[in-house]
């Protein structure tokens with residue numbers, strides 16, 4: 001065992017607020033990101049997180065580790081019954097499998113790898129505007145929702161023009177838009193559009209894959225020192241105060257614990273504003289206009 005008492009785990013899980021979505025579902029505001037963890041390594045990472053109180057995991061077909069995630073869910077009993085009801089499982093469709101029939105076939109395969117009967121959120125991974133199939137894909141997603149095999153439908157990396165196009169073709173706004181968002185890349189125009197249309201914003205790479213821990217020539221580090229917390233906790237707290245859903249990734253138990261423990265302090269208005277002021281012109285990841293995650 002990991003030495004965390006059942007009481008501490010229950011308290012950690014209970015401390016994470018839920019964000020209400022436009023389909024009335026509620027998503028835990030913190031989840032564990034699963035990118036860049038090998039299939040053979042991912043099960044203990046997920047098991048540790050569940051043990052620490054994480055009740056939300058963020059995966060994707062493109063991460064090539066759904067089988068390992070499924071093994072962790074089965075080993076811990078989080079794939080069925082009451083425990084399953086307490087866990088939010090997100091996964092994403094591969095861009096190469098967008099389209100009506102291909103999305104339905106992909107979903108069957110993903111569900112069987114994950115060893116669950118439904119996923120909480122299924123997402124279009126990239127808009128691929130140069131090969132736009134999101135409208136058709138969405139129709140397959142809606143069928144899965146009708147069948148009760150998916151609860152909430154989301155997209156990732158959609159710019160306002162892609163959200164508008166999807167809405168025009170389907171009459172729906174997604175419940176969630178998962179976008180790259182961290183202190184040095186705040187995408188305020190996309191966030192404002194999402195807020196205006198009732199779409200919840202979920203920040204991926206919430207720490208810029210670690211690069212933002214040193215942002216602002218020590219700004220983050222100074223704030224961390226003032227609160228006796230880590231730079232990671234300062235950045236994650238900033239996201240939480242903004243009402244953003246976050247999915248920090250760590251394979252390390254101590255970091256996972258830290259990343260969940262962001263409810264025992266609050267940033268002052270000046271500190272929050274100092275992080276707002278770190279916004280910059282450089283993304284850490286890919287450009288939604290040109291990228292495809294085959």
Ligand SMILES: NC(=O)c1ccc[n+]([C@@H]2O[C@H](COP(=O)([O-])OP(=O)(O)OC[C@H]3O[C@@H](n4cnc5c(N)ncnc54)[C@H](OP(=O)(O)O)[C@@H]3O)[C@@H](O)[C@H]2O)c1
Pocket residue numbers: 032033034035036058059125156157178203204205206207208209210213230232233247248249250251252255256258259285
């Ligand atoms: N939809 C999309 O297109 C998309 C794109 C990218 C990411 N995502 C999702 O977002 C998740 C998170 O993004 P990300 O993995 O790119 O970046 P991130 O969460 O911003 O950063 C992860 C990096 O920070 C380190 N780290 C984690 N906690 C730390 C702590 N407390 N102190 C110091 N370092 C820490 C991790 O190292 P260790 O693991 O070694 O601890 C890892 O190198 C992904 O896992 C994935 O689920 C989605």
